[in-house]
Amino acid sequence: MPIVLFDVDSTLLTTGGAGKSALLRSLAQVYGPVEPPPGYSLAGKTDPGVLTEVLVAAGVKDRRAHELVERALWVYPTILEEELAQAGTTQPCPGVPALLAALSETPEVELGVFTGNLRAGTLTKLRAAGLDGFAWRWFACADGLPDKTQVLARGLTEMRAERPGLQAGQVLVVGDAEGDVQSGKRHGTRVLGAATGALSPAELLALGADHAVNDLSDTAGLLRWILSAPTPYVRWSSPA
Ligand SMILES: [Mg+2]
Structure with a gap:
């Protein structure tokens, strides 16, 4: 699965x-x-990590920065809802609604997010883009964590608690940034690079992505790639 x-x-x-x-x-x-x-x-970073880095770069000392970040993240969900509603500029990346629909209808796939956003911000953004109605099962979000690698580690721990025996190789990370690829590689997941951010497919592959595409619009091709992955529970758990 x-x-x-x-x-x-x-x-x-x-x-x-x-x-x-x-x-x-x-x-x-x-x-x-x-x-x-x-x-x-901000690419490939977490909300707590970004706020801390911005404050420290502005000369705020670590401990004070930590307190301020906690307070900023407390007011952030409401401000995010206001900003997204005012701007009205949130939209899905190319091909995303069709791919999510196809994956939601594929019984052997479970859908989740792995993001530097807080959980509240994730839900707000998915709603604003009209992507909240899909079969989301897992939320690896950045609440309390400064680094995306830690977010994936916690997410995998939560998944293994409910899916004993789950191998990292049965998990696929789809992302646009260096932090996404590095987190996946660090924890042994497969990685699909989507060049809808700052990096090209070649750059994503050079960072270690297993596959990279210009965008997620080739629904049939991506489904084939995702499902033709090494057989779950057999080859995925073997050393490469
Ligand atoms: Mg990103």
Whole structure:
């Protein structure tokens, strides 16, 4: 039974910058206006990690930054809902609704997210993109964790609690960023790179993705690739 875990931002959907605005507004509310350093990228990072890095870069000491991040994340879900509603720019990435529909109807697949978003923010974004109605079963979200690798570790632990014997190789991570690929490789999952963020398919493959596509619009081809993976419970649990 493959478990397919999708990254959210720039893999399932884009918010047109509203997600980033909401994070910065949350910081502004508890600390004051602050801008990320020039060229700073949120891709493949967690909300707690991003807020901490932005504050530390602005000269805030670690312990104080930790307190401020806790407070910012407390107000963030409400601000995110406002920002997404105001901007009206959230939309699914190409092919995503059709692929999710096909996977939801495939009995041997379980769907989940693996994201740097908080769980509340994940649900808000999925709703705003019209993607909340699919058969979501697993939520590996970043509540309380600064690093995406830790998010996947906790998610796998939760999955194994309910699916004893689950091998990491039976889990597929779909993502657009270096942090997604690295987390998957670190924990032994398969990785599908979607070049709907900043990286090209070649760059995603060079980072270690098992397969990479321009976007997720080839529903039939992707389904075939996902399901033709090494046989669950047999080859997936063997050393490569
Ligand atoms: Mg992403």
